Amino acid sequence: MLELANVSTSYGQVSMLRGVSLSVKKGELVCLLGPNGAGKSTTFKALSGLLPLNGGAVRMVGADVMRTGTENLGALGVGFVPEGRKLFPSLTVRENLKLGYDASGCKTPFEARLEVIYDLFPRVKERIGQQARTMSGGEQAMVALARALIGDPELLVMDEPSLGLSPKLIDEYFETVARIHAEGRTVLLIEQNAEKALSIADRGYLLVRGQIAVEGSRDQMLADDTIKHMYL
Numbered sequence: 094m095l096e097l098a099n100v101s102t103s104y105g106q107v108s109m110l111r112g113v114s115l116s117v118k119k120g121e122l123v124c125l126l127g128p129n130g131a132g133k134s135t136t137f138k139a140l141s142g143l144l145p146l147n148g149g150a151v152r153m154v155g156a157d158v159m160r161t162g163t164e165n166l167g168a169l170g171v172g173f174v175p176e177g178r179k180l181f182p183s184l185t186v187r188e189n190l191k192l193g194y195d196a197s198g199c200k201t202p203f204e205a206r207l208e209v210i211y212d213l214f215p216r217v218k219e220r221i222g223q224q225a226r227t228m229s230g231g232e233q234a235m236v237a238l239a240r241a242l243i244g245d246p247e248l249l250v251m252d253e254p255s256l257g258l259s260p261k262l263i264d265e266y267f268e269t270v271a272r273i274h275a276e277g278r279t280v281l282l283i284e285q286n287a288e289k290a291l292s293i294a295d296r297g298y299l300l301v302r303g304q305i306a307v308e309g310s311r312d313q314m315l316a317d318d319t320i321k322h323m324y325l
């Protein structure tokens with residue numbers, strides 16, 4: 094579903110990602126962990142085609158991302174939850190969801206997809222006519238996830254979705270992601286919260302200073318000394 098092969102990027106003269114390789118197979122929930130500044134969001138931008146590569150390649154749902162273009166990935170079955178939610182603040186929740194739907198290749202009518210979303214997020218139903226900017230932080234996190242899901246994507250890619258949520262909301266949020274995965278969706282979860290991410294992941298990678306330092310199954314990651322030292 095997703096493969097980064099030996100990806101390198103730089104910001105100007107400064108090299109950032111150095112030979113990053115990772116993969117996510119159909120049906121897996123894989124997490125990419127890393128401390129502040131490790132290059133997690135840079136990886137998100139590189140894999141979604143928002144950043145030119147110095148070397149390597151990215152394939153997603155069978156397509157070469159650089160050739161396909163970011164704007165066409167939704168129609169191929171990819172849903173994105175970008176860092177900081179990136180909702181359209183003056184648009185209503187419904188309008189934000191409609192934009193997510195329109196960017197997807199979903200054949201199911203919008204109203205039918207809305208019912209599925211309401212089932213997952215009852216709060217979204219209550220607030221459907223409200224301007225996104227007036228929603229609480231936790232509600233905005235739900236809307237950003239709902240916007241990524243409304244087009245029924247095969248692959249969901251999320252960049253630090255739990256950032257800024259209270260501990261209780263973080264628990265609820267991760268339960269929801271686990272449920273979405275259990276329903277058969279493939280997920281790449283880029284996260285700083287290693288404990289929570291590993292509690293629901295099948296496998297994981299640890300990024301340190303632009304390179305993959307550790308990779309393995311959930312149990313291997315939990316038992317790894319570098320990860321224990323950094324996080325647990």
Ligand SMILES: Nc1ncnc2c1ncn2[C@@H]1O[C@H](COP(=O)(O)OP(=O)(O)OP(=O)(O)O)[C@@H](O)[C@H]1O
Binds near residue numbers: 109127128130135285
């Ligand atoms: N547009 C840019 N120009 C120059 N440097 C950048 C740019 N974007 C990011 N960087 C630098 O690249 C490094 C990695 O940034 P990135 O946002 O990928 O880290 P991160 O792992 O997502 O960190 P965090 O968890 O703090 O969000 C940082 O040192 C950052 O300052």
